[in-house]
Amino acid sequence: MDAHLSQIREALRSQDGYALAAALTPAAPANDPTRLHTLYRDDITLNAVQAEIRHAVTYHDGVKLSKAERTAWTEVFGNHWKAIVEIVNAEQGRERDSSWTKAFEAWKEVLNALIRGYQTSVFEAWSIPCLYVGGNYLRKFAIKADKQAEIQQGSVTFNAGFQDDIVGALDQHETLEEAGRQINRIYTLCITDRAPLEESRKWGVYYVTNLLFKTYFMLNRISLCKNVMRSLQTTEPDLPPLDAFPKSQQVTFKYYAGVIYFLEEDYAKAEQYLTSAYELCHKDAQRNRELILTYLVPCHLVTTHTLPTPALLAPYPRLQALFTPLSRAIKRGDLGAFDAALTAGEEEFIKRRIYLTLERGRDIALRNLFRKVFIVGGFEPLKEGQTEEQRIRRTRIPIEEFAAAVRLASRVPGGEVNGGGFGAEEIEQDEVECLLANMIYKNLMKGYISREHGKVVLSKGGTAFPGTGV
Secondary structure, eight states: OHHHHHHHHHHHHHHHHHHHHHHOSSSSTOOOOOOHHHHOOOOHHHHHHHHHHHHHHHTTTTOOOHHHHHHHHHHHHHHHHHHHHHHHHHOOOOOOTOHHHHHHHHHHHHHHHHHHHHTOOOOOOOGGGGHHHHHHHHHHHHHHHHHHHHHHOOOOOOOOSSSSSOOOOOOOOOOHHHHHHHHHHHHHHHHTTTOOGGOOOOGGGHHHHHHHHHHHHHHHHHHHHHHHHHHHHHHGSOOOOOSSSOOOHHHHHHHHHHHHHHHHHHHHHHHHHHHHHHHHTTTTTTTHHHHHHHHHHHHHHHHTTTOHHHHTTTTTTHHHHHHHHHHHHHHOOOOHHHHHHHHHHHHHHHTTHHHHHHTTHHHHHHHHHHHHHHHTTOOOOOOOOOOOOHHHHOEEHHHHHHHHHHHHHOOOOOBBHHHSTOTTTTTTTHHHHHHHHHHHTTSSSSSETTTTTEEEEOOOSSSSSSTTTO
C-alpha cells in the first residue's frame, strides 16, 4: 500500500495526469505484477484506507491541494480500493457470490466520483487521463460481466473472432449498455467544457469518443455513433486538432469514422479516413492493419475499381482467403467463380458488413468480361491509305457475342451453369441489353445500343472502357 500511496502522492505533487491515471489503473503494472493482490491482502477497512490516502495527500511537502481536492481524491481512491477487492475476487472466485457484475458496479463508483470532481470544477484538466482510464475499464468489466452472465445461463454467444469491436458479439448486454451511458456522461463532460483550450477538458474528447465507438459498435448501435460524429463536426472549430493526440488515438478514431462512413455508403469519405488510418498505423500492428484493410479493400473496389495485390494481402491469411478468390474472378471476368467466392465467404462478409459492397464487384467482373469480348473482336479492316499503326478496333459488336460470353462466364467451378442472376442457360437478348445498358449508365462502358441492328456501338479512340487502358 505504501508504494501505491507514494505513486499517488508524487503524481499529485507534479500534476502528472498520466502518472495519476497509472495509479488508478486496476491492472498490475509490469514493474509491480503483484500490486492488486498486495492491495487486496492488506487487512484494513475502507475508513483506514481513506485515512491513509487523506494523510498522503495532505501532510507531505510539495502536495498543495485545496480541502475540496483532498476530499475528492480521497473518495476516488477509496472507491478504487473497494473496486480492487471486487476485481480480485472476480478473477479468482474467492467469494461464493463474487462476480464481474459486482466488480463493474464497484468500478462505476470510482467513475462517478471522478465525474463529480469535474462537474464541481474541483479537478483540473491535467488529470483528464484518469477519466479515460475510468471509462476504459468500465467498458472492459461490463464485457466480462455480460459474458459471465451468458455462461451462467448456458447461452454463450460471445464472439471470439478477430474483430469484436466491429461485430456485435453479445446477445445479452445490459451491463455494456449501462457502461455506454456512463461513458457518454464523460463525453458530454468533456465536449461541453467552456474553459480556455489550454486548460480545457476538451483534450479528452477523442479519447472518450473512441471508447464510445467501441461500445456502440459492440452493441450494434451504429446510429448512436453517427450522433457522436455530428456532435464532433458541430464543435470541431473549438476542439484541439486530432493530430495533436497520440497516433494510437488518431488511428482508432479514423478507423471507426471510416467504417461509419462505409456503412453509410459514403465510400469516398470512408476511403479517406481508412487510408489515413492505415498510413498512420504502426507497421508491426498486424491485427489493426488487418482490421483497416477489411474495409479499405472493398472501398478501393467501389471507388477506383482497384484490386488488392498479393503482396498487400500476404501477411494476412484470413484476408487472403476472403479476398483472393473474389479478386481473381473479377480480374478474369469469371462470373461463375465470382458467385462461388461470394457464396463461400458469405457468412464472414455479412458479419463484417461488407457483403453488399463486395457484391458490387460483379459490375467490375462483368465490365472485364465485356472488355474481353471487345478485345477478341479484333480490328476493323484497313481502309485505303491506312497503316497497321492507324488501324482501330472494331466498335460495332453484335449483342449475341456479349450474350455468349455471359453464358460461358456464368459457369460455376465444376462446369455447371449457375441458375441464378445472369447464369441462365438460355439468356434472352433483352436481359443482355439490360446488362449492357447498366454498364453504359454506370460509365463502365461508353457507347450506345442499336436495337435495330442488334449491336452495341462503342466509343472510338481508346475510351470504350474508361480507365482500363484499352
